[in-house]
Amino acid sequence: MKNSGKTSRRRILQIGAAAIGGGLLTQQKTLALETPGKLGTPLGPYGDRSPFEKAVRWRRESKTPETGSSFTPLQDSVGTLTPSSLHYERHHSGIPSIDPSQHRLVIHGMVDRPLSLSVAEIRRLPSVTRTMVLECGGNSASEWAASTAPDVQRSYGLASCSEWTGVPLSLLLAEVGVRPGASWVIAEGADACRMERSIPLAKALNDVLVAYGQNGEALRPAQGYPLRLRIPGWEGNTNVKWLHSLKLTDQPYMARDETSKYSDLMPDGKARIFTYEMEAKSVITFPSGGQTLPGPGPYELSGLAWSGRGRIERVEVTTDGGKSWVRAQLQEPRLPMAFTRFRLPWRFDGRETVIASRATDESGYIQPSREALIAVRGTNSTYHFNGMKFWKVRADGTVINVET
Amino acid sequence: MWRHSALVLVLAGVVPLAAQSPTFGVGRPATREEVRDLGAAIAPDGGGLPEGTGTVAAGREVFAAQCSRCHGPKAEGDVGPALVGGQGTLRTARPLKTVGSFWPYATTLWDYINRAMPFDQPGLLKPPEVYAVVAYILNLNGIIGDAAVMDAKSLPKVRMPNRDGFVADPRPDVGDTTRKPN
Secondary structure (H helix, E strand, O other): OHHHHHHHHHHHHHHHHHHHHHHHHHHHHHHOOOOOOOOOOOOOOOOOOOOOOOOOOEEOOOOOOOOEEEEOOHHHOOOOOOOHHHOOEEEOOOOOOOOOOOOEEEEEEOEOOOEEEEHHHHHOOOOEEEEEEEEOOOOOHHHHOOOOOOOHHHHHOOEEEEEEEEEEHHHHHHHHOEOOOOOEEEEEEOOOOOOEEEEEHHHHHHOOEEEEEEOOEEOOHHHOOOOEEEOOOEOHHHOOOOEEEEEEEOOOOOOHHHHOOOOEEOOOOOEEOOOOEOOOEEEEEEOOOOOEOOOOEEEEEEEEEEOOOOOEEEEEEEOOOOOOOEEOEEOOOOOOOOOEEEEEEEEEOOOOEEEEEEEEEOOOOEOOOHHHHHHHHOOOOOOOOOOOOEEEEOOOOEEEEEOO | OHHHHHHOOOHHHEOOOOOOOOOOOOOEEOEHHHHHHHOOOOOOOOOOOOOOEEEHHHHHHHHHHHHHHHHOOOOOOOOOOOOOOOOOOOOOOOOOOOOOOOOOEHHHHHHHHHHHOOOOOOOOOOHHHHHHHHHHHHHHOOOOOOOOEEEOOOHHHOEOOOOOOEEOOOOOOOOOOOOOOO
């Protein structure tokens, strides 16, 4: 048996060498390495993503190209931040082109010292950086209708999360000296329609920023360059872009975009006004409408949760159409009013099922169902839809929208 | 283009006000022109309304020249929204929210036209033209008479049909909101 032992060892070595050689060949093909090697492209001044990455915003048809909304592709997002290039947009009269050296912020009205500040002067002041969601008050407006939107981008994509840097508005208000009796701040932007919103002074003094930075660089023009309000937890429209005026008053000014628009019409014909807060919300981004699972097997179900009232405390997920709910794992750190990523291991057994998520925030508020929202608010309130979104995973792995 | 005059710095208009000492001392006193041109918002009590008057008849001409191409010849809506009609629809399945059926304050109409209209040339209309077209739209909605004249005194007194149609935000209002997190 001695010989055969040698033989078998030799054979094993031969087989092993062949296997290693074959492995190398396979690996070379996989990595597309060329012989001789070829240099890559030179270094560039401002980065771009791989041409193989195709995620883009979706834009709703508009009668006028200067107005409308573009939606963040949440189904393609990983982690918790939204790239500035994919941040949702909502404009009412186009994006102004502003030279920051010519731009000024005027703070006036019921103040001791009406001031005019340059952008450079504002950037010199003590600043803070916060990661926060910005969500349009009209995000998910499609979900009030009998036929809701087919994918997560079109149903929940008017929400994005960035790191914002700016000067606390309270600091600027201390500079001008707010007079007794002042209770509101009227903000105005430098876009063609000069967007105007009334902000209660208490909120302005609490946590509002006059932001000049987003995701490590200056604001993008579409996000208000060179200055915008960032109001934590409040509907996007109040975060006035291209900010050029703050007027201290003793009353709200009942601007068009807080009376005719951005008010919530109830079934009794009355409209709720100054509905600023965005309530807790979550949605499964994988698997979600329009995606296809390649087959049965293990997957990591994942999604995003956020609340205008603070941290996300819990996200529950159902994978059996609502019969049972299990707690998903939450990605730390859970920052208040920022996207929180949730994940849950899940095995798709090849049978049709319905999945959904519901978030609870630190105030104890639980994201309601669409039916519960409609039971109280009817279907004409347009704004502030935060109901659960159900996806149907069909036996063939395709994922579609369901209205249950 | 009166509201764009701030682009030309008029230093003669500087109004230094009573000085307590600020912490950082940044910026300079805002000029009258900056305050007028960058922060020309109108309060619901009429605060900020400029001089000038406008009649329904004059407004009909302004509307035909500047507004009807988007809002329709009778303000019934086209590319731009309808500005008339909708009364009695707010509780129905298809509410039509217009100046007449929904807007709570007439001053908002002046403010919005002044700041944002015409859509492609905002700021084009001078104050008397804004008063006039506001008068015309209010008249189309049956809110003021044919002979009414709108100015800084009369406009804030106009009572809009849906003035009492707005309520405070009662949220959280849906679901079991008392359950505490673990």
